Amino acid sequence: MPARCPVEGSFLYDKLIAFGEENVLPMHMPGHKRDTERFPWLKPLGGAYDITEIEGFDDLSAPHGVLAALTERLAALWGSRRAFLSVNGSTGAIFAALSLAGENGVLAARNSHRSVFNAVDRLKLHAEYVMPRTVPGRSFFGSVAPEDVGRRLDETGCKAVVVTSPTYEGVVSDVRAIANEAHARGAMLILDAAHGAHFGLCGDFPEGGAECGADIVVSSLHKMLPALTQTAVMHICSERADAEKAAAAMSAFSTSSPSYVLMASVDGMLSFLETDGEKTLRRLAADIAAFRLKAKSFRYLEVFDGEAENCLEIYKIDASKIYIDCTKCGFDGYALKRRLRREYGIEMECAYPGGALAYVAAGDGEESLGRLYDALYAVDRSCGDDRTAAESVRGEGALPAAGEKVYDIFEASRMACTTVPVGGAAGRVCTESVWVYPPGVPVLLAGERVTEECADYIAAAAARGAEVASPSGVFGGTVKVAAE
Ligand SMILES: Cc1ncc(COP(=O)(O)O)c(C=O)c1O
Numbered sequence: 001m002p003a004r005c006p007v008e009g010s011f012l013y014d015k016l017i018a019f020g021e022e023n024v025l026p027m028h029m030p031g032h033k034r035d036t037e038r039f040p041w042l043k044p045l046g047g048a049y050d051i052t053e054i055e056g057f058d059d060l061s062a063p064h065g066v067l068a069a070l071t072e073r074l075a076a077l078w079g080s081r082r083a084f085l086s087v088n089g090s091t092g093a094i095f096a097a098l099s100l101a102g103e104n105g106v107l108a109a110r111n112s113h114r115s116v117f118n119a120v121d122r123l124k125l126h127a128e129y130v131m132p133r134t135v136p137g138r139s140f141f142g143s144v145a146p147e148d149v150g151r152r153l154d155e156t157g158c159k160a161v162v163v164t165s166p167t168y169e170g171v172v173s174d175v176r177a178i179a180n181e182a183h184a185r186g187a188m189l190i191l192d193a194a195h196g197a198h199f200g201l202c203g204d205f206p207e208g209g210a211e212c213g214a215d216i217v218v219s220s221l222h223k224m225l226p227a228l229t230q231t232a233v234m235h236i237c238s239e240r241a242d243a244e245k246a247a248a249a250m251s252a253f254s255t256s257s258p259s260y261v262l263m264a265s266v267d268g269m270l271s272f273l274e275t276d277g278e279k280t281l282r283r284l285a286a287d288i289a290a291f292r293l294k295a296k297s298f299r300y301l302e303v304f305d306g307e308a309e310n311c312l313e314i315y316k317i318d319a320s321k322i323y324i325d326c327t328k329c330g331f332d333g334y335a336l337k338r339r340l341r342r343e344y345g346i347e348m349e350c351a352y353p354g355g356a357l358a359y360v361a362a363g364d365g366e367e368s369l370g371r372l373y374d375a376l377y378a379v380d381r382s383c384g385d386d387r388t389a390a391e392s393v394r395g396e397g398a399l400p401a402a403g404e405k406v407y408d409i410f411e412a413s414r415m416a417c418t419t420v421p422v423g424g425a426a427g428r429v430c431t432e433s434v435w436v437y438p439p440g441v442p443v444l445l446a447g448e449r450v451t452e453e454c455a456d457y458i459a460a461a462a463a464r465g466a467e468v469a470s471p472s473g474v475f476g477g478t479v480k481v482a483a484e
Helices: 011-021 066-078 089-101 114-122 146-156 175-184 243-252 260-295 333-344 366-381 387-397 452-463
Strands: 082-086 106-109 127-130 160-164 188-192 216-220 232-236 321-325 350-352 355-359 417-421 434-437 441-444 467-470 478-482
Touching (some): 089 160, 232 243, 260 321, 333 366, 434 452
Antiparallel strands (some): 321 355, 350 355
């Protein structure tokens, strides 16, 4: 039996553990019948507790019992009007949010995650884009400026805005001002806070989306908080978003067999946060601040701090995303990531041409940050002063501006097309999106005219072994463009 959750009140968790100990004959799904003696590989995976919606365990699509209590606690903790639990990650919740709010046109930040663009495509939504600010020499975007949102809403008349804050790299936008721009024009703000579930829980991290006036907030619980992978929440924060329609939308984009192991992990997480959340996050923030301070002593490596650098393209940063710039080291971010793994047993979140990202979350603290610091210190001390190589690494990483939008994604992705080498695609309208991971933001978005700069960026990324992908799979050097 797994260790009991150390705090009281984790209702679903306790109920599930107790049920696992009862001798109820399971004449129901799942097919393994919780028999972990016969199917031993399921034992360490929690197979003995893997049930779905059986008597006494409520119904995720119409919660009225144990799951209703759980979602009420989610809403209470983040101060929203109503919360919906997702076991399909933020991806499922983003589909639901856009189906709810997108029918009168969506203004999407151009650095949105592919789930936003996929939803726009599959739901056949008319979408316009707003470019976030670009941070000179970095392979990730800066904040979305509120005035750009206001201007683009005036130009396009869209009635919903989707913005990611914080981003994967911890770039925060001024959500309150963006919400004001949207509301002044009768538009709703959907906040993709997949990486920001820790916001709004203590004063040492930025405010949460509900506090800042977003109408719908989507957060992955699994990314930053102690809950199992795939768990996420959609918060309905204002009357602009219809909670009944939200329930129907979440149900439409959810599995009808939600995993109780996943949901019980959210219950345990809630009990933990309700008692120790603020203290834990405050301690984490202090540990991160200490790490960042110590890291100032590095000679070549540099921990990115958009705020301290007075970077005008960045409103704020989430200090928990630690981007380590190695452009003065004479090796690239992929080499840094590899070295940390091979020599120091540290697996970074991802690598960029100019650096690597440590994704610090609720489960981290003095010990893990200390180990990261020691490894980086050793790497830093072993560096030579090769500044020429350094500059070329940095230049390669800068993100190109998006091409002109010609068609909506759903129009482009259904058009007659032809496949051409990406190098020869400039000037053509692409009918599929292509993104480079990280940051996983489309460089080419279906329906946009391919620019030479975008084509070159993709070719260079593929050549240096970066992960380049399109909806149809791994990038093979070609791209689909509209037939002439
Ligand atoms: C900004 C952003 N939004 C949404 C998602 C989707 O989240 P999930 O993996 O929980 O479906 C991701 C995933 O990395 C993301 O980075």
